Amino acid sequence: MSSPAFRAGKAAIAFILVTAMLDVVAMGIVIPVLPTLIEQFSGSNARAGVMNGIFIALWALMQFVASPIIGSLSDRFGRRPVILLSTVGLAADYVLMALAPNLWWLAVGRLVAGVTSASFSAAFAYMADITAPENRARGYGLIGAAFSAGFVAGPLLGGVLGEWSPRAPFWVAAGLSAVSFAYGAFILPESLPPERRMAFSWRRANPLGALRLLRTHAELTGLAMVNFLLYFAHHVFSAVFVLYAGYRFGWTAWQVGMLLAMVGVLDMAVQGLLVGPITKRLGDRRTMVFGLSMGAVGIACMGLAPNGWLFALTVLPNALWGVAMPTLQSLMTQHVSESEQGQLQGANTSVGSIAGVLSPLFFGSVYAASVGPDALLPHPGSAFLIAALVLLSGAVFGARVTRRAAQAATVSPG
Numbered sequence: 001m002s003s004p005a006f007r008a009g010k011a012a013i014a015f016i017l018v019t020a021m022l023d024v025v026a027m028g029i030v031i032p033v034l035p036t037l038i039e040q041f042s043g044s045n046a047r048a049g050v051m052n053g054i055f056i057a058l059w060a061l062m063q064f065v066a067s068p069i070i071g072s073l074s075d076r077f078g079r080r081p082v083i084l085l086s087t088v089g090l091a092a093d094y095v096l097m098a099l100a101p102n103l104w105w106l107a108v109g110r111l112v113a114g115v116t117s118a119s120f121s122a123a124f125a126y127m128a129d130i131t132a133p134e135n136r137a138r139g140y141g142l143i144g145a146a147f148s149a150g151f152v153a154g155p156l157l158g159g160v161l162g163e164w165s166p167r168a169p170f171w172v173a174a175g176l177s178a179v180s181f182a183y184g185a186f187i188l189p190e191s192l193p194p195e196r197r198m199a200f201s202w203r204r205a206n207p208l209g210a211l212r213l214l215r216t217h218a219e220l221t222g223l224a225m226v227n228f229l230l231y232f233a234h235h236v237f238s239a240v241f242v243l244y245a246g247y248r249f250g251w252t253a254w255q256v257g258m259l260l261a262m263v264g265v266l267d268m269a270v271q272g273l274l275v276g277p278i279t280k281r282l283g284d285r286r287t288m289v290f291g292l293s294m295g296a297v298g299i300a301c302m303g304l305a306p307n308g309w310l311f312a313l314t315v316l317p318n319a320l321w322g323v324a325m326p327t328l329q330s331l332m333t334q335h336v337s338e339s340e341q342g343q344l345q346g347a348n349t350s351v352g353s354i355a356g357v358l359s360p361l362f363f364g365s366v367y368a369a370s371v372g373p374d375a376l377l378p379h380p381g382s383a384f385l386i387a388a389l390v391l392l393s394g395a396v397f398g399a400r401v402t403r404r405a406a407q408a409a410t411v412s413p414g
Contacts, residue, residue, distance in 0.1 A: 012130050013139065015188045016123055017146040019087065022180040024150025029158035029169040029176075037166045041103035055110045056238070060356030062114025067121045067349035074122040075340065076200040079129065080190045082122045084181060090116040091177035098170035121349045128333050129191035136333055137284055140326035141275030145268045148322075152264035198340065213340065213347050220335040222401030224351055227328060229394035230292065231352040233299065235359035236387040240367040247371055248380055249308040259312055266319035275326050284327040285402040291324025292395035296388045303384030321391075331402065363387065 038055070074082040093116055097109035124143065131139040161168040214224040245251040245259075279287045298318025305311035329348070336344045363383045370377035379385070 012126070012189055012191060013142070015184060016126055017142055019083065019180050019184060019188075020120070020123055020143055021146040021150045021153075022176050024147050025154040025157070025173075025176055029154045029161065029173045037100075037106065038103065040166070041106065055107065056360060057357050058107065059110050059114040059117075060353045062111050063117065063356070064350045064353035066115040067353065068347055070115075071121040071125060071344070071347070071349070072198075072200055074125055074192070075198045078190045078192045078197065079122050079126040080184075080188050083126070083188070084184050086116045086122070087177055087181040087184060091174045091181060094170045094174035094177060098167050098174065124329065124348075125344070126191045133330070133334055137279045137287070137327045137330035138276035140329045141271040141323070144275075144322060144326055145272030148264045148268035148271060152261050152268065156261060213336065213344060214351070217335045219401055219404075220332060222397065223328060223332050224348075226288075226292075226394045226398040226401070227332075227348060228351050228355055229390050229397070230324065230328070231355035232359045232362075233295070233387040233391040233394070235356060236299065236363045236383055239360040239363035240383045243367060244380065244383070245308075245311070249311060251308065259315065262312075263315050263319070266315060267322045270319050270322035271326060274320075275323050278323055279327055279330075284331050285399075288324050288327040288331065288402070289395050289399045291321050291327065292391055292398060294318070295321025295324065296392040296395060299384050299391060300388035303379070303381030303388065305381075328398070 070082055070086065090113065093109055093112040096112065097106055100106040100109060124140065127139045127143060128136060157172070158169040161172060213220075215221050241256070241260075245256050251259075275287075278290075282290065294317050298314050298316075298321060301314040301317065302311060305314055332344060332348065363386075366377065366383040366386060367380075369375060370382040371380050
């Protein structure tokens with residue numbers, strides 16, 4: 001037997017998942033062609049590599065600035081208008097990039113994309129609004145599965161469209177974002193009632209102000225650090241994965257793309273199917289530590305794999321890393337009020353954006369120092385080994401923080 005409220009909740013969850021997938025597909029579509037377009041404008045492959053790195057940093061920087069603002073705006077005006085405006089803004093931005101006449105206009109497009117993509121903080125807050133605390137890990141796992149589905153479909157579709165024209169994927173991405181907006185305009189109900197909204201404040205909405213929320217509780221601060229370490233380790237993939245596979249095993253772009261697609265499929269299965277049962281059996285805390293530990297094992301094996309087949313098989317233990325993020329998010333939501341969920345998700349996205357700016361620069365430098373005849377580091381997989389240590393430290397630190405909080409809760413009165 002299902003109540004009307006429950007049915008409405010299911011419809012809202014379906015919308016959030018569809019919107020998240022469409023948005024990620026739209027972002028993923030341009031991945032195979034954006035470097036090509038940058039190269040056309042910049043005139044050389046070497047300069048295109050530098051500019052592409054700058055574009056990634058600009059996108060992450062705008063995420064850092066915009067995410068807490070968008071999260072706080074959703075706490076004030078509701079999730080629905082923020083999500084819809086961000087979606088239509090993303091569609092307009094892809095049109096801008098499809099028509100960009102030079103590199104500078106393309107850079108403007110990436111800056112705008114960083115702002116409009118920050119609406120994910122409102123989507124996570126929406127999920128917190130419509131799910132009970134004990135079910136949030138599963139809800140966040142479903143969003144993670146939708147992200148993974150988008151990252152599988154997007155680059156594959158973009159590669160096909162890019163064979164026709166490097167600008168075609170931008171037009172299709174704009175169309176998908178427009179479809180997402182139209183779908184939400186007719187389907188999406190508001191999840192945050194007026195009595196639970198919070199007045200907008202620049203003190204909380206600016207990036208540094210939003211981060212203050214993460215210092216309001218000792219466990220929340222510790223979990224924020226775990227979140228940073230998780231994101232920092234994860235960016236080893238965007239920084240060196242493709243380069244390492246080609247250098248060490250002679251893999252082509254097609255082989256790397258297929259492996260990344262397999263990673264996305266496994267991640268989608270783990271977050272969509274396993275998060276709920278595992279958290280029901282182990283609880284959020286143990287599931288988070290388990291996921292971080294398995295991720296550390298998987299990344300370490302990537303760095304140590306002696307051949308391409310074993311390198312490919314490392315995605316199996318690494319996929320279980322996918323249970324860590326939703327349970328980490330769930331644990332963090334339990335330490336803020338319902339009216340602060342948007343601000344929390346904005347702060348979390350800002351933490352991830354800081355890692356997104358710093359981590360690729362760090363791991364790119366490590367990789368450069370570990371390959372070639374003049375390598376300073378003894379192993380070409382050093383970046384993966386360091387990332388594994390970072391993730392393992394996150395698991396140890398997260399276990400200590402949550403264990404201390406659990407012990408404090410058992411001895412407190414009432």
